[in-house]
Amino acid sequence: MDQDHLPAKLAKRGSTIVVPLVVLAGIAAIGAGSFYTVNQNEVGAVTRFGQLVSAAPVSPGLHFKLPIADTAHTIRTSIERISVPEMRVKTIDNQFVSVDLSLTYRTADPFKALFQVGDMGSGSINDKLIPFVQSRTLDVFGQVNALEITDKKKQLESNILTAVQTPAIDLFGERIEDVQITNLHYDENFERNIQQTVQTRNQQLSAANLLKVRETEAQQAVATAKGQADSAAAIAEGQKRVAIAQAEADAQRVRLRADADAYEVQKRSEAEANAKTIVGNAEAAIIVAKVKATGSADAYAEILRADAAKNWNGSVPSIQMGAGANAAQPVMVLPPIGQKP
Template sequence: MLKDLTSKSGSNAGLIKLAAIAILAIIVLSGSFFVVQPSEMAGIRWMGGKVVTSEPLGPGVHFKVPLVETVDRLQTSRSIYTLAGLDVYTNDNQKVTIDISVIYQIPGRSVFNLLYKIGRAGAVDIDSTLLPVVRDRALEAFAKYNTLSISDQRAQITAQMRSAINQGLGSLFGVDVIDVQLTGIHYSPIFEASIEQAVKAKADAVQAENTVARAKYEGEQATVLAAAQAKAAVEAAQGRADSQVIEANAQAKAAETVGAALRANPEYTKFYGLQHWNGVLPSVTSGGIPLIDLGKSATKEN
């Protein structure tokens, strides 16, 4: 009985040892291989210290000594670094808050420089490494412009920031800047209030100018109308005067003609009277009725 128990105990211990060895082997094997993704590159350090790879490891499966070698990875595909709420100052000492997006890429030649020569080993300091350069170049670009000109010259400011950030990150860290976008411009409440007041004042001035121009136009129109009416009145009066002169001349001519006829032929008086008689005998209160010798006049006319 005791022999059987001892045999079973030894058998269980052997199984436990085998299981432990298997688990250790799995751990060792699983720790001996690692995969570098297509969007990254990597380096290996011995015991967290000396770099044992001569150049960055590209995408694929790689071997390392388990437990004693450490893998450091760095993203090399295009990345977007966003800097929001950055306060900058213009050349007229106005504070403007901006938002910037930097699209960049780390080439293979710069991987070890960023992993092991800048900041702490690994990729833990990449953002804090880029931030000061991006901030400094943005401040430098905005310091050249007046606050009122920012909106009109936004494209020019963005181009200058892109050039400055590209030069700074490239020369210091070997980072390739693909693009820089100025995604937001936020003015101070005081400045926005002053802008609104200026816009309102300008609108009021334009309205006042329009009022003056309208009054001037209406005055000019009234002057033109009055002049036209005066000219028309003068022309009408002149027309009436000319008409009266013509009528007076006609009457004078007619009187002269009648007078000449009477002087030339005294009998014309009777004829003229007959032409202008209305057939009604004149009313008289005393004296006789005037007689007209119609027979004699008729004989002479015949």
């Protein structure tokens, strides 16, 4: 009897075990569905039954949400780089060129990127961003000549960036930071023409550079000759100035020597005249003293005549002393009367 009831007992016991396990599993599922994680370089947002409930992008970390009702969405905000598939563009001179691009971008408006363009919209961001960039690239290349592409590569990249940057934020919430042309492919015939054109241009540049070198060499030769001429002229001018200075110095020395000699003669004459004056004055003073001593000029004259008579040797004196204009006059001796001279 007991054996007949054994399966029922086991079934009842099994049911008592399964129900708690199911409850625990449900609780665990609800608990796990109540949290979501936003990683670094990401922001998040929560929708409830398809309606956005986050007022602002949710920062990285662990966050709470209602289980089952809420759904968490995340999007990367770090700088990303994607390759734009090769496109065939047409230049203003009707040449076709295959272009490869590389885009560097980051999410500037997470809500627009998530819920208007990205996963919440139809398709991903790249599905809409890449065709938009390709369209603007066609417009930019349609304004240049094919021969200018290589020389204007940086300008073309800048023009493409200008054409897509602001609209990409408005339309997709993505800010394109940089656009690079990674590769260019020309048609085979056009590449040959380009090579020939480049070769011709290089030859022209080489000829122009050679001409500049020759012009520079000529200018240097002219400058050297002018420098040598200027140096020779400067040396000649210096020598002339030295000669003039030497001549002026010699003339100055001659003038100074002549002035010195003249001064010496003058001073010697003045000295001799002064000496004679002094001697004359002294002799006059002596005579005056002797006259005073004798008492009168006549007395002094008698003394002189007495001395002359005492010292006379019989010859006639050659001069006669006097006064005034006849102070000293020659004496003429006449022969006796009746005797011939």
